[in-house]
Amino acid sequence: MAHLIKLEDYISRYQFDIHRYPSQFTRLKKERWHNLKLEWELGESPLNAEVEPFVAEEQEQSKWKKAIQKLTSFRTTKQEFSIIEETSVEPPLRERVRTIEDLKAMFRNELFLSQLRWASTSLMEQSRMNPKYKYDELLRTLTLNIPDNYFLMYRPIFLIKQAPIDFDIVLIGPTTIYCIVVLEGQDNSLFEGSSERFWTEYRSGKEKKVLSPYLALNRMAGILVDILATEDVNFPIKKIVLAPNHIVDYSSANMPFEIVDRRVxxxxxxxxxxxxxxxxxxxxxxxxxxxxYCHTTAYKRQEVIEDE
Incomplete structure (x- = not known):
C-alpha cells in the first residue's frame, strides 16, 4: 500500500517526520491484519488486541504534553484510526464477514480510510477533507495497489515564490519520480496527440479540442527539477500522461514523455x-x-483548543 503523504493542501502526518511514519503505518497495518484475521478465525476479539497509538516527538514539549496525552489515549486513538477495532454491539465478525476474501476487502477499505486520515490530520491540526476522495477510484487504486516503498502525492499544491501551483500526481519511487498528468475525457475516447497546444478527442463521431496535457506535465516536471537542484539532489524524473480509460495516438516522432493509455x-x-x-x-x-515546498491549510484540532 503506497504511503499517501500529501493530498491537496491538507496537513499530513508524513510532513512532520518522513523517516518515522512510513514504517509506523506499515507496522500498524500488519498488526491490524493479524488481529482482524485472528478475531475472524476465533469468532471473538483477541484479548488486549489493539494497535499501539501514536507517540509524537512533540511529547517532550511541555506546552503540548496534556493535549498529546489526550490525543494518544485509547478513546482518541479509536476515533483517529479506522484500523483500531471498534467496541460496539455489532454481531461477531464471523457473522458479518463470511469469507476470507470479504475480510481482505474490508481490511483494505479500512486501510484506505486510514490513509485519508493520515493525509488530512496531524496530532495538533487537521484540514477539511473533501469527502469525494473516499470515492475517488484512481486514488483508491493507486493507494491500495502500489506497494509501500512508494510515496504518493495526489493533487498536491506547491507554493513556489509565494504562488500556489496545482499539480496532478507525483509518485516517488525508490529510484525514480513519476510526474503524472491524468488525461481527462469521456470513457473510451480516442485522443490524437501532437506537439501542438491542443489535442483532439474523438467520441461517438464527434471531435473536441482539449488542452495538451504536456503543458501541465512540463510545468510540473520543471518545478520538480528546480526544487531538486535547490536541495542539491540528483534523482531521475519520468513524465507520464496517464489515460487508463482512453486510447492515445501521438503523431510526433519525438515524444518527450511516456503515454500510458488503456492498451499498456x-x-x-x-x-x-x-x-x-x-x-x-x-x-x-x-x-x-x-x-x-507543499502548501498546507489547516486549523487546530478541537481537543487541542479545549486543552489550552
Missing part, C-alpha cells in the same frame, strides 16, 4: 507494483524536500 496501463502498473527495491535514503531526502 496494466503492464505499466504491474511494472510499478513489482518494484523490489526498498525505500532508499535518497528517496527519503527527495520526499522531504518536496514536502517542504
Amino acid at each position: 496501463y496494466a503492464q505499466w502498473f504491474e511494472k510499478i507494483v513489482r518494484q523490489p527495491t526498498p525505500i532508499k535514503s535518497t528517496q527519503i531526502k527527495v520526499t522531504k524536500a518536496l514536502l517542504h
